[in-house]
Amino acid sequence: MSTGRRLWAYAATLPAHLLGGLAGALLAGACQLLLVLYAKPLLDNATNAAGVSVDGLVRVTISIFIFGVGISVGELAYMYLLDYVAQGVVLNMRGDLFRHLQALSLGFFEDASTGALVSRATNDLSVIQTRLNNDLAALLRQPVMIVGLLVGILVLSSWQLMAFTLLVGGAMLPVINFTSARMKLHTAQIQESLADLTAHLTESLGGIRVVQSFGASEHEIARFEADNRATRRAMMRAVRVRAVLRPLLHLISIVGLILLLVAGGWLYSQGLATMGDIGLVLASVPTLSGAFKDFGRARLAWAETMAASERVFELIDTAPDLVDAPDAVDLGAIEGRLEFRNTGFHYRTGSDVLTDIDLHIEPGQMVALVGASGSGKTTLANLVPRLYDVTAGALLIDGHDVRAVTRASLRAQIGIVPQ
Template sequence: MDIVKKLYRICRPHLLRLVLAVSAMFILTGLGMVRPYLAMLLIDRGIKGQEYALIPQLAVAVIIISAARGVFHFTQYFLVEGFGQRSVYDLRNALYRKLQTLSWSFYDDAQTGQLMARLTGDVEGIRVFLSAGVIRYCDFVFMVGFTLIVLFTINWSLTLVALVFLPFLAYAVFRFDRTIRPAYAAIQEEMAHLTSILQENVTGVRVVKAFAQEPEEIRKFAAQNQQVRNRRLFSADIWAAFFPYLGLLSNVSAVLVLWYGGTLVMRGDLTFGALVAFSSYIWTLIWPIRELGWMTNLLEQALAAGARVMEILERQPSIADAPDAVGLAGVRGHVEFRQVRFAFSRGEEVLQGIDLSAPPGKITGILGTTGSGKTSLVNLMGRFYDVSSGSVLIDGHDVRKVKLQDLRSSIGYVLQETFLFSASIRENIAYGRPGASMGEVEAAAKAAAAHDFIAELPYGYDTVVGERGVGLSGGQKQRVAMARAFLKDPRILVLDDATASVDMETERDIQDALRRLMLGRTTFIIAHRISSVMHADEIVLLERGRVVERGTHDRLLSTGSIYADIYRIQFRDREGMVREPAPAGGGDV
């Protein structure tokens, strides 16, 4: 019931539509009760009583009732579908808003396919129940209530005989509910895993093909698909056992009515028309009871889906604005790390006692091997994670006390793995400033040395790039990313291995654009290559989360340090490549 209460809170703004739909259903059900009564009048008075003038009147009444039922049926369907669609619209938006507010730590563990399954399949399961299941439950209550009143009015003893099967039905529904709910929860979990496999395979299809792993991926998908099939077959077995039992109870009730009702007619205690009407009412009662299994099915699917959806909606972001958070206006770009220590939730410390000060407008190079903590360090600056101890300050403000929107708006990122949205190049460049004019977009592209290649594309800035920038080279994607940073115009800039995935010639072109981008900004350059950081005002060498060396390029070279060893290793081959080859012969020509 806890899930029902939570779903109710989401649906509450649209309850008026549901109330009106239920009212229409109430009238619709009441009108449905009149037709068997008219049949009783037709038999007992019109035919047996020879009141032939009554027959046309009854026919007109049937037509009027049928027309009225059509109007109320349309009204009920229109209103309840609107209730379901509007409620799910709010739910889907709430889910997406929540996903936007959740911190990076949530996405460290979450599977994209699982999240997609909850946003699509689970939400759709809830919609079906809200649009169809809720009104059918109301119809069940009205139908059973009206029918029992009419049945007891016609003949109370025959009604008691007809209802002998109800305790058995209640037991069957209870057992069905206890069995089918975990079965549906298991189906949705397996479907989410299947979606994850599909999503990962489609995203990584180039890797799959490069390693010729298509057969293995097909095997994995088929194995998970078999799990889904098995779960669905198990639920089908439950249904197969439940519905024949319902049918048996229904037929037993009908047989009892015919036997005992016929006896009453022969004894003169019940008219033939009343028996015909009673039989019609019994089937009016049996049909919604037989539908109870289908309605329970919708309910259980919605509850299982609701539990999975609420798991996300109730997840609290680990990073959020503090109650006393302040704005960050007029950023100068002075960044400080004071005794910073950091560890992910389930691992050893990634950073240990980092002290670092980057004055406004200065360039800091951060060098280190993979896993040394370079990226983790700058992620703390944008507060994508919080420090375990110590503090990170911008212009003297602890980032934990600054509004996230202001903080992240003041920092621009150009990453090694450039992500471009499946949209036009103009929209990708203007992503940080959606309201930017075309002139501003072009100016940013020119500054990033991207304008020329964009102008040569079929539709220029309106060219739609493929998913994740497919269709552009690595260097072109990096230039678009730099144009995006230029347009955002941040006071603090983070270049995370921005040239690591391009060739040396492209790197030289990008470096020219980067120098323009870094001008006057506090910049952090994360790199493996010394060539990317050698012109920095300060170079920090990290090893296993600690600062082991720091200083300018010349100073670090002169000390014969670890940095100097890295320099010699990286530049030895390059110097050998540019050295002139010796002549093949030594004599004069």
């Protein structure tokens, strides 16, 4: 399933809020569209020989007020309801991520950086939370505005003016698509840089006693400054993309407005358009330009959301390397007879840590493991609650291979006092 569909699946867990927010976005967009399209009848009445109709002006004024209220109500609905949905999406994603991390083995955490994991659970989800609300509304509302304006110009005005307006909008789409692709790339780089920065902070502050004892503070400061500046460079690349988009779209809209003025004047001189037609188009172009700008901004935000979501889903999709066997059974009450039978173990990389261990421990018997640091004492103890799986031989409790019973029932009967 694609990243976008997975996000929508999370949003769909709040159907009433999602549909209400989307309905509010559509209402606000439709009312804004109708407000613009009323420019034509108003100007046509104003240029009639009989002058402006008072009754018509009253109807237009009342309609404008109604549309304004509709815009306000729609914006209130989608801003609150879609933000509620965004908060719910992040709540469930964060819960799923933490739940999945709890199911991963110690081997995974030995290879992964704690700071990088924390960064994905905080920084990446923060990006999703702050971007998702506006994305959902603008990605639906602005296309409605754009299509509605073009159809309105075609129906109420002329196909020639609609074609010119379509050219203006069409020139903006390649710019939006290009900047969105760049923003997704830069966002992924930003999140990676933030993960490195968080990892450095976690490790340095967690080991502050060692750092200060060995006089390594200046070294750690230099490392942090390097990571900090790398993060800033990544962020500035995204800032440049965001800064360029709106001015480019604005420039295209200005050029388009000039061309429409020339085309509209020529059509009017040929009797192919009225002042109302030209007024409708001129009133529509700023709104159309604004819709494309908002749509472009939403596309950039959506690209950021996709980049951050992919990093979170990458963790959620990490397959646990230590799972219960399909036919695993619950371990009943045990006596506590422990047997290491030709047991061997090695980590993912490196040579064997334990080899051909044969050890029998009877219930109630107290055993002390004595040896040099790194000789495998802790590793041997970690095999009992199946924090790791043996790589050779077997480990049995009351005659049951620990790999043949569920981990939950095994660990429920084991007590550990960490040093």
